[in-house]
Amino acid sequence: MVDFSDGPHPGGFAAPMRYDAEILDCEVEGTIPPELDGVFVRTGPDWYYPQLYPNDVPFSADGYTSTFRIKNGRAAYRGRFVRTPRFVNNLEAGRQLYGVYRNPFTDDPSIQEETMEKPWERTVANTTPMAFAGKLFALKEDAPPIELDPNTLETRGFYDFGGKLSSQTHTAHPKPDPVTGDLWTFGYEATGLCTDDVYFYCFGPDGSLKHEIRVKTPYVSMMHDLIITNEHIVIPVFSYIATMERLKAGLAHWGWDPSLPGYFGVMRRDGDGSDLKWYDAPSGTTIIHTLNGHSSGDRLVMEAPQFDNNPFPFFPAVHAQTGDMGPIGRSHLRRFTFDLNGDSFATEQVFDDPISDLVRVDDRYLTQEHRYCYTQYTEPGVQDRGSGWIRLDVQTGEKAVWYAGPGQALQEVSMVPRSADAAEGDGWLIGVANNPAEMRSEFVIVDAVEMQEVARVILPFRSSAQVHARWFNAAELPEMV
Ligand code: V55
Ligand code: FE
Numbered sequence: 001m002v003d004f005s006d007g008p009h010p011g012g013f014a015a016p017m018r019y020d021a022e023i024l025d026c027e028v029e030g031t032i033p034p035e036l037d038g039v040f041v042r043t044g045p046d047w048y049y050p051q052l053y054p055n056d057v058p059f060s061a062d063g064y065t066s067t068f069r070i071k072n073g074r075a076a077y078r079g080r081f082v083r084t085p086r087f088v089n090n091l092e093a094g095r096q097l098y099g100v101y102r103n104p105f106t107d108d109p110s111i112q113e114e115t116m117e118k119p120w121e122r123t124v125a126n127t128t129p130m131a132f133a134g135k136l137f138a139l140k141e142d143a144p145p146i147e148l149d150p151n152t153l154e155t156r157g158f159y160d161f162g163g164k165l166s167s168q169t170h171t172a173h174p175k176p177d178p179v180t181g182d183l184w185t186f187g188y189e190a191t192g193l194c195t196d197d198v199y200f201y202c203f204g205p206d207g208s209l210k211h212e213i214r215v216k217t218p219y220v221s222m223m224h225d226l227i228i229t230n231e232h233i234v235i236p237v238f239s240y241i242a243t244m245e246r247l248k249a250g251l252a253h254w255g256w257d258p259s260l261p262g263y264f265g266v267m268r269r270d271g272d273g274s275d276l277k278w279y280d281a282p283s284g285t286t287i288i289h290t291l292n293g294h295s296s297g298d299r300l301v302m303e304a305p306q307f308d309n310n311p312f313p314f315f316p317a318v319h320a321q322t323g324d325m326g327p328i329g330r331s332h333l334r335r336f337t338f339d340l341n342g343d344s345f346a347t348e349q350v351f352d353d354p355i356s357d358l359v360r361v362d363d364r365y366l367t368q369e370h371r372y373c374y375t376q377y378t379e380p381g382v383q384d385r386g387s388g389w390i391r392l393d394v395q396t397g398e399k400a401v402w403y404a405g406p407g408q409a410l411q412e413v414s415m416v417p418r419s420a421d422a423a424e425g426d427g428w429l430i431g432v433a434n435n436p437a438e439m440r441s442e443f444v445i446v447d448a449v450e451m452q453e454v455a456r457v458i459l460p461f462r463s464s465a466q467v468h469a470r471w472f473n474a475a476e477l478p479e480m481v
Contacts, residue, residue, distance in 0.1 A: 025075075027460075097111050127172035136150035168191065234338075237264075237278075241255055258310075262280070279344065406437075427448050
């Protein structure tokens with residue numbers, strides 16, 4: 001029986017949505033710029049059945065992918081639950097069969113033999129959309145990508161890069177290199193649950209495997225994101241720990257352990273991993289998402305938001321009493337400058353106010369030096385304007401902020417350049433605002449130079465919360481009618 005009265009979201013804006021939807025020609029306020037031709041894809045979590053155990057976490061909710069296809073000033077919306085093996089098995093049983101986050105020991109006996117052997121089949125594919133070689137995928141870091149039909153969003157199944165993905169997992173943060181056209185990506189816990197193996201890949205735009213690197217990490221930590229520069233790979237290892245003992249005890253995959261050392265691992269991206277160097281970093285902090293980085297000579301400069309405590313209180317501290325969730329994390333954008341010949345790095349705060357760690361650059365500048373960082377932000381003291389998107393000049397510290405409107409909550413922003421050769425910063429900020437007063441979601445287009453709204457696509461319903469979203473132009477994901 002489906003009964004959400006005990007949560008996790010019994011009602012209100014975050015209540016489970018549980019529907020697939022399609023609107024062929026959406027209601028629009030303002031004018032969608034005619035230059036916008038492509039598809040904005042969002043992936044996020046929505047519980048189709050209530051969680052099996054109270055200690056499960058929001059990251060276990062079923063993956064839902066939705067698209068705003070934009071062309072000739074018009075917008076079409078589609079949204080569908082990803083038909084993961086888990087979704088299909090739950091639907092057949094009419095209830096949740098899967099236990100707590102990334103822990104098959106807690107699964108229903110009817111499927112547990114399978115999930116112990118193939119833990120990636122527990123995935124909910126709820127984190128990030130990816131386009132690669134003309135295909136669309138929904139990603140979560142515990143499994144290979146799941147391919148979706150880019151037009152209908154029907155699920156095609158797991159994708160293993162033509163047999164080249166030797167890792168059992170694939171990150172939710174692959175990095176397209178705009179200079180080479182390649183995709184740099186990786187999987188951690190690559191050889192099984194709680195293994196310290198990390199496999200990195202470079203895939204060419206035709207889908208071919210160009211390079212692979214295999215390394216081990218000092219401990220098994222949540223390697224949610226990484227930095228690819230023009231020459232190097234930087235991997236953060238910070239404060240979360242997974243062990244088989246935890247899993248056998250029925251706990252969620254990650255525990256927060258501020259007594260663990262932090263590390264940045266740096267290695268050449270064209271090497272074999274034997275040059276990997278671990279730089280000691282402050283413990284009790286963490287880096288979940290990264291902004292961008294660039295190498296030149298014996299220096300590597302990267303920027304990332306850093307939390308000075310546990311950002312995910314539903315992964316409680318390993319040494320705390322049950323129920324002690326610790327403080328909610330807030331992140332600051334910091335710049336880390338590595339001496340590639342030495343064994344240390346310098347840290348500077350780029351911006352003094354706390355910001356959302358869903359930071360983005362114009363993707364044409366990934367691996368290169370960039371000027372602008374975009375993210376969600378509300379200036380301290382500003383009230384009743386809803387949440388904002390900030391354009392932060394990381395070189396001068398100059399900022400400009402656009403606010404969504406009273407009560408509205410903005411999700412992750414994407415930057416779309418006005419044209420392929422437009423100057424950095426010239427284009428639009430796009431993303432979804434949740435409007436709880438109207439109980440609906442709205443797709444917003446903001447001029448990134450003026451920081452003024454130009455159009456809004458109005459949905460007559462809530463679209464479930466995204467984790468991440470990406471814009472793919474019509475050349476990357478052509479529309480098939
Ligand atoms: C994150 C999100 C996840 C996950 C692991 O934002 C890390 C970080 C939505 O799922 O499984
Ligand atoms: Fe992420």
